Amino acid sequence: MTALDEIKIGGMGARRKRVEDNRFIRGRGNYIDDIVLPGMLHMEILRSPLAHARIRSIDTSKAWDIPGVRLVLTGEMMATRNLAWMPTLSYDTQAVLATDKVRFQGQEVACVIADDPYIAKDACEAIVVDYEPLPVIVNPTQALADGAPLIRDDKENQPDNVIYDWEVGDRAGTDQAFEQADHVSEIELHYPRSHPSPLECCGSIADFDRATSKLTVYMTSQAPHIVRAAVALIAELPEHMIRIISPDLGGGFGNKVPVYPGYVMSILASILTERPVKWIEDRSGNLISTGFGRDVYLKGQMALRADGRILGVRMHTDADHGAFFGDAQPSKFKIGLMHSAFSCYDIPAAHLTARGMYTNKAPGGVAYRCSFRVTEAMFFQERMVQAAADDLGMDQAEFRRLNFVRDDDFPHRTPFGFLTDSGQYGKCLDVGLKAVGYEKFLEQKEEARKRGRLLGIGISTMTEPLGAGNSREYDILGIKMFDSAELRVHMTGKAILRTGAKTQGQGHETTWAQIVAHELGLPAEDVVVEEGDTDTAPFGMGTYASRSTPVAGAAVAMVSRKIRAKARKLAAHLLEVSEEDIEWELGRFYIRSAPDQGVTIQECAMAAYSNMPDGMEPGLEGNAYYDPPNLTWPFACYIVTVEVDPETGVWDVLSTIAVDDCGVRINPMVVEGQIMGGLTEAYAMASMQFITFDAEGNCVGSNFMDYLLPTSWETPGYELHEVVTPCPHHPLGAKGIGECATVGGPAAFVNAVMDAIKDTGVRNIDMPLLPDRVYEALTERHDVS
Ligand code: CDP
Known part of the structure; x- marks a missing residue:
């Protein structure tokens, strides 16, 4: 008998078609809404129209009168069972149903359980809530202002709107580096709120069986075992009598990690009615109330030697977490993995300060296709690196190469204390530069410039930590990560x-x-x-x-x-x-x-x-x-070329090159799919996705007419390349890949547009780079009379 051909049996490296x-x-597919249980009731949620208001009264009598209504739940009723509030993944508390105040638009105020979803919805509209509007805070500056209204007056020992104020790194060493610098570069950015917006919204079906005392919950969860533990603790039910089933999920992207009030209410409703209770969130409910990502203000400085070496970095972040601090992150790292910034660069000293604030917005900061703030870290890193190269008049690729950690310098201690295990950053960059035809493009760009055409090239090189734990350092609510x-x-x-x-x-x-x-x-x-x-x-x-x-x-x-x-x-x-x-x-x-x-x-x-x-x-x-000995450290080089129309500010992507190293690939075709999906999300954030809040805290962008998901029509083509550096501690040499392009991609698109309009002297345009924002920058150009 001869040895089996691994590719033929669908082993490692096979481009096996996805069986699912x-x-x-x-x-x-068997999604949550496909599941129908005998005797099932339906739940709808009444949400607050106001972002900040005291609740004077809630009158549910008219809702109860509607035929087919089985139960109406309010915060007051939840409170009698100690369920009006629940813990978040960051040791904060979050209202399940509001009792005292509403703190963001879309917050859950009451819910109705009825024979069908339409009756439940009608009954929600019959509930009368008397609100006393309160002043609204929609950004960290307002949250920090003197006399700002206190959002979390429900909490003891919360005198202001600051959640944490934290620092990491070597302050004294960094100060010294800045004293020795020949040049200091600066940049200030906002990584705006974005929404993971999986195609399937959240939902659950709770089915409590009084005869067996068993609770079965079908739900859209990326982490069913954590939910089982949370339900056992919050509802004080025995863990072995709880069964959580996550059926097929129509995307998650971090949106389906938290425990949302809807899940908790459906469970209580099933216990009270002794019937299965289904809750299916609608699109606007998902967009205004669940797991936002990002919303971080970043600023920093880079200390540079005249020859282009980076001597030190200072970073400060102000994060807008909304009304409840609900991030999923290990208790050891209060601002998640923001301090993975600059890990691929050999930087002697760095210092990071971070503050988190409450505002009157839905809880934000979920790890949207990323590891706890690593996206913001990489975005800042690569925008800062480009700004520094430009300030020194150096080629941006050469500047990166000069400062990369060398291939023979592993394991490498990063500026904020991680230990990276392997990397070939220079090779990865070279593959990308060759693919894009770097030198030739620079010539074309110069030629085009002479004729008034604006071409630009953006590079983003990064490594990021993937694969939490190890259990020594990573936990969720104290549960070790393995x-x-x-x-x-x-x-x-x-x-x-x-x-x-x-x-x-x-x-x-x-x-x-x-x-x-x-x-x-x-x-x-x-x-x-x-x-x-x-x-x-x-x-x-x-x-x-x-x-x-x-x-x-x-x-x-x-x-x-x-x-x-x-x-x-x-x-x-x-x-x-x-x-x-x-x-x-x-x-x-x-x-x-x-x-x-x-x-x-x-x-x-x-x-x-x-x-x-x-x-x-x-x-x-x-x-x-x-229990992994360390995180894995995939790395990548993303290169984007664009042309900006000087008359309109519209920009077109000419090419997108991705060079990813995720170690040994189990299925190259699946990996490529992950990279393409990630790049599309990166392009969406850089170019079109806009979900914001007006001064009254109204969410602007709470539907897919306003918050855009790129279709195949808008999405640019991608050219994918690879470098393979096996992870030294993973049994297969593999590293994670799913989020890399979402994390590293946005900076490549933004850097490309900023490169194209460099002559304007405008240092930054915040995402999304909508044509009017680019046009505004172009009309401010210094060389136009
Ligand atoms: O945790 P998540 O599944 O989102 O991310 P991942 O571990 O990066 O994997 C995403 C997909 O890519 C999975 O189907 C992996 O098996 C696949 N993958 C692979 O084939 N080879 C790698 N080196 C990394 C991921």
Whole structure:
């Protein structure tokens, strides 16, 4: 027998088509709204029209009178069960239903449970709420102003609107670096609010069975096990009597990490009515009230030597968290991973100060396709780097190359204290420059300039930490961050794999099976993957921040290796030799001295149930909990070229090059899909996405007519390249990839436009770079009379 061809069995490196797409493209996905339970009731939420107001009274009598209404819940009723408030993922509290005040537009004020969703909606409109409007705060400057109204007057020891005031880095060393600098560059930016806007909004179906006391909740959660723990703690129900099932999710992007009031209310409603209760959020509800990302004001300085070396960096951020501090982030890092900034550059000293403020906006700051503020960090980094290169009159690529951490300088301690393990930043940049034809483009740009055409090129190079934990440093509400996999190989050699991760469209059903194929030689099509049911999947921290491959993917490799170790014993028994005389090749054990005598992994599986050696436990299954030694550090170089129309400020993307290094790729096609999706989100944020708040706290952009998702019509084409630097500590050498392009991409687009209009002397335009903003910058150009 010859060795198996790994690509043919769908192992590592195979461009295997996504198995889940078979049901998705046939309309056979099983999303939350597809689930119908016998006797199911429907829940609708009444939301506040005002951003800040005291609630004088809530009159629900007319709603109760509507036929078909089964229950009307208010904050007062929730309070009698100690459920009016719930903890957030950042040790803050959040109102489930408002009792004293509303603190943002769209906040949940009451809810109705009825026989159908239309009756529930009509009944919501019949509820009369008497509000006393209060002054509104919509940005950190207003939050910090003298005499600003106190938003969280519900909290003890909260004298002002500041949530945290924190610093990291070497203040004295950084001051010294600035004293030695030949030049100091500065930049100030706002990374605006953005919304993850998954195509499927949030929802839940709670089903409490009085007879068994079992609570089953189907819900849109990226982290079902964390939710189970939260429900056990908040509702004081026994954890083993709670089953959370996340069915197919229509995207998540961080939006489906938090526990939202709607989930909690549907659970209480099911307990009270003893019927299943379904809540399906509408689009505006999703856009105005759930998990916003970003909204950070960033400013900083870079100390530079005349030859282009960076001596030090200072950064300050003011983050707008909305009315409740609801980020998901490890308790050790108060501002998340903002201090991953400048990790690919060799910078002797850096100092970061960060403040977080309450405002009258929906809770913000979720890790929207990123790890806890890493997007803002990378955006600031790459905008700052371009500004510094321009100030010194240096080529932006050369400036980066000069300051990169060298390939032989790993492990490398970053300016804010992380330990990066590997990188080839210069090579990654070179691949990108070659692909774009850098020198030639610079010539074309110069030629075009002479003829009044504005071409620009933007570069963004970065490395970012992916794969929380390790458990020493990373937790959510004190629960350590690791992940898990359970593998059962049946007697016929078919297998079922379950993990603590939860795919939302990333393709885990395809790629996890490829890891098993790689480790065991079982064809990937013989491995079915299941995630998202807490009664069956092993405990895990879920999927966000591209942690699945670094942590759960590693657990899949480790559990497969445990199975292989047992299979080796079975092979020795079947071949009647000692284990030491056995060799392994993909899918087969053989006798070292007689390679043609061997047994397949499938034969070992059968033996595990029918012919095991004396004393061996039957069966071929196991589990693995993987606690990574470190984060993985993928890196990338994104290069964008644009042409700006000087008459209108409209800009077109001419080319987008992405060079990504996510270590060893499990499925290159899935990886490419992740990069293209990430670049599209980056382009959307840079060019068109705008969700903001007027002075009264009204959310502007609360529908898809105003908050734009790019379609294939607007989306530019992408050219993808790769560099492969295996992660030294991951069992497969893999690193995360899902969020890289969203994190690193925006700066490339913005840098390209700013490069095109460099002659104006305008230093920054905040995203989105709408044509009117660019036009305004162009009309301020200094060389136009
Ligand atoms: O946590 P999440 O699944 O969002 O992100 P990820 O771990 O970066 O993985 C996204 C998808 O890309 C998954 O299907 C991975 O299996 C796949 N991937 C891969 O094939 N090779 C890598 N080196 C990294 C991810």
